[in-house]
Every structure is written in C-alpha cells, then in structure tokens.
Amino acid sequence: MKRLRSPTASLRVGATIAVSALLGACAPGATPPPTLSQVVAQPPDSFLAAAPDQSAQIDERWWLRFGDPLLARYVERAVESSPAVLQAIARMEQAGAAARIARADLFPQISAGLDASRSRQNLAGSGFGAILGGADGGNDGDGDDSPTSFVNDSFQLTGRVSWDIDLWGRISAQSAAARAEYFASRENLRAARQSIAAEVVRNYFNVVTANQQVAVSSELVDAIAEVARQVNNRAKVGIAPPNDRTLAIANLGQARAGLAQQREGLVRVTRGFDQLIRAYPDGEVATASALPAVPPAPPAGLPADLLLRRPDIRAAEWQLRAAGFRLDAARRSFLPGISLTGNAGTSSSALENLLDGEFFVWTIAGSVLQPIFQGGRLRAQLAQADGVQAEAVAAYTETVLQALTEVETALAADQQLLARQEALEVAAEAARASVEISFNRYRAGLDPFVTVLESQQSALDANAAYLDAVSARLDNRVTLHQALGGGFGDMPPAVQAPAISQD
Secondary structure, three states: OHHHHHHHHHHHHHHHHHHHHHHHHOOOOOOOOOOHHHHHOOOHHHOOOOOOOOOOOOOOOHHHHHOOHHHHHHHHHHHHHOHHHHHHHHHHHHHHHHHHHHHHOOOOEEEEEEEEEEEEEEEOOHHHHHHHOHHHHOOOOOOOOOOEEEEEEEEEEEEEEEEEEOOOOHHHHHHHHHHHHHHHHHHHHHHHHHHHHHHHHHHHHHHHHHHHHHHHHHHHHHHHHHHHHHHHHHHHOOOOOHHHHHHHHHHHHHHHHHHHHHHHHHHHHHHHHHHHOOOOOOOOOOOOOOOOOOOOOOOOOOOOHHHHOOHHHHHHHHHHHHHHHHHHHHHHOOOOEEEEEEEEEEEEOOHHHOOOHHHEEEEEEEEEEOOOOOOOHHHHHHHHHHHHHHHHHHHHHHHHHHHHHHHHHHHHHHHHHHHHHHHHHHHHHHHHHHHHHHHHHHHOOOOOHHHHHHHHHHHHHHHHHHHHHHHHHHHHHHHHHHHHOOOOOOOOOOOOOOOOOOO
16 A cells, blocks of 8 residues: 555645645636737637647546457447537537637627618609609699609618727637636546446446356356266265255256356346447447456556546636636626727619719717616626636535545555455465365265365355456456546557537
C-alpha cells in the first residue's frame, strides 16, 4: 500500500488546489468575460475547433493495454453504434449551433429587400375634375361630384443594417457562456464513450470468465465421473460398500447440475454481450480462451492532472465557467443598450429607375435604451443566474470528491484483490491435487469415501473462486481507468471528438 499512497496523495493535493483555484476564478466579478475584440478576433473556423487550456494528452484507448485484439474490435464497434453516444453527439452538435448563434449577435445584421406597391385614390368634386381634365377624370364641367381616380406605383430597393453595440460586454459574455456549454457537451460525449467502453470491457471479461468456468468445471466433472465409475465397480465386486456408490452417483449429479447452471449463465452473459455490441443475440461470440494478465499498476508519483482530465470533471468545470459568464451577462443587462440602424437604397415609381443613382435614398439612426422599470424582471434574472452558478459550484465540488473516492477505492482494492487472487490460486492448485490423493487413500482403505467427496467439492469451489478473483481484479482495473479518465504512463495522442460543421 505504501507504493500506491504517493500517486493518490498527489492526486488529492492537486485536486484540492485545482478546486480552490477554479472556485476562486469563477467567483462573481473575479473572471471577466472576453471582450468584444477578443471574441471577434477568433476566426469562425477555429471558434469551436479546440478548447483552451487543454490538459495533457489522454490515452482514451486504455483497453488496448489488455492486449486483446478481439476486445479492441468489440469496443470500437460498440462505441460507434451506441445510442447513448449518438445522443451525446447530437447534443454536442446542438450546443455547437447554439454557440455559433450566440456569437452571431456580436456582428452587424445586414439584409436586403425589394418592395413594390400599387395604390389607388379617389378624389371627389368638380373643381378637382376641371383642374385635372374633366373628360379624363369623369367630370363634365357641370359641377357634379363624380370621383376622379389616381393609380400610384412605388418601387424600393433597400439594404438594411442593424447592430447592437456590445459596449458593456453583455453579448460577448453570453457568447462565451454558449461556447463553454459546447465544450461541456463535448466532454459529456467523451464521458459517454468511456462509459460504453468500460461496459463492453467488463461484459467481455464476464463472457471469458464464464467460458473458463465451464471449461474447468467440465474437466472436474469428468474426473468426478471417473471416480464414480471406479467406485461403482468396487461396489459390484464387494470391495466398497453400496452406500459409497450411491454417494458417488449423488455427487456426480450435483456436479453435472452445477455445470448446467454455469452453461446457462454463459448463455445469458453471451447474449447480453451480443446486445451490447449491437449484434444479433445468437450467442456466438468469439473471445480469448483465457482472461488476460492484469496490466502493471500505476506508478508512484502520478500527476494530479490525470484526475482533472476526467471528462465528467472537465464538463462540470465548463458548466461552472458558463454559469459565471451568464451571471456577468445578467449583471450587465442593467446598463443601457446602444443600437445602430441604417437603410440605403433607391426609391422610384418606375421599376427601371431602381438602378439609377439619381434615385438613391438613405437613413441612419441610433438609439440608447436604459432599463428603468420592468416589474422586477432583471433582478429576477440576476438572482436566477446567481443560483445557477451556486449549483454549478456545488456540482463541480461533488464531482471532484466523487472522483477522488473512486481513485482511492480502486487503488486500495487492487492490492487486496491481488492478495486474494494469489491465495486462491494456491488453494485451487492444492484442491485439484487433493482429489487424486484422497481417492488413492480411499482405495487403500485409509480414508472414508466422504473425504473424496469433500475434496471434489473443494476443487470445484476453489477453481470457481480463483477465476472470480481474476475477473474481479480486471474489473477493478477498468474502474481505475475510468476514475483516472483514461490510461496512465506513456499516453498516445488523444482521440478527438468529431468536429462540428462550420457555416
């Protein structure tokens, strides 16, 4: 245990420092959102390409350390087709689109329009008819009140520009919050992939263990059957009492029943594994013939960022940053809003004049809007944002503490599981040897047949317990990889989440 205290102590100290630093940085007013120039300066093709402050490269394909190519193929297949992963990808794409929408509010909005209208007016009275030409206007000059009609055509070609100037950084804070939420969704995608991978690895080892249990039990049942045959022959010639024969038959029946139960369990775990890897549940799964050796334990002196790279911790961190940006935006909504609008184009009663510069017209306007009374809306929004940030702080703290617990537990359990495995290995070998020894002593008349039965049952139990111990240690190693967010030691380049399209 002393060799493993160093990495966990390093993880504990590093995580505590990281929590304190992040909570201090995200305190209200401590970390201002990026300015307008900082956000706009990022080109659209890199706006969501990579998260800032990336941690060390992560070995996300930790299952390759078990050295089983069949396992690697099953994991890749399940991760690609898992509904949970596909849902996480869809949520990430939605968050990316929402981030681009929020960023678009920082820029002027430009649109163009073509307006065409026709109107008719009626003017009554002889005076108007006489002035405008009585005959054409339907007036005979006698002073009657028959109407005179006019038809007006109007055409306008305009370009419109509107821009909410982000003088106080409110819009840029909203954009930064949406971007942080996108990075949180990307970490959630990583978490979904890691979760599916861990489930596949565990179930694969369960299938291998069940196969080994059946194989070992079949071998022992054959040995018990041979003992029962010899006891039956001895009873026939009067060397052994008839009760020994009945006991041997009963013991063989129980052993065969146990073997059938193990085969039933193999059928269930195999078809469950088929479902997990999105295959038809025919129970035909190719696996290794034996469980792999447990990879080496993590070395002493693990850096703390191995823990902080966990996708759930990084997602909680991005959510905390997003909540801080939302709170800043809510505070700045109390300040005046400044907007500019402009229109430019041509206007004429004849369509062919729309491209003539002589008919050019334009307008420009600016406005300042200071919120004064909105029924408490702005203060309620500020209180809501403050509550969301407080929730994010608690969620982040809980996630880090949960991660520390998982790492500490997995590291501590590894040593105990190793001791258990080694002890059961010795017990299984001794129990298998005792079967032959006890039968030889029975044939020599030195021990009763009950001793043979006990040694046979002990061999069955010891072998099953040994295989379960190996499987439990492998399962704990999977838990450790999950707790650390990936592999440890030499880490290949990280497997990046698919990039969202840019438009």
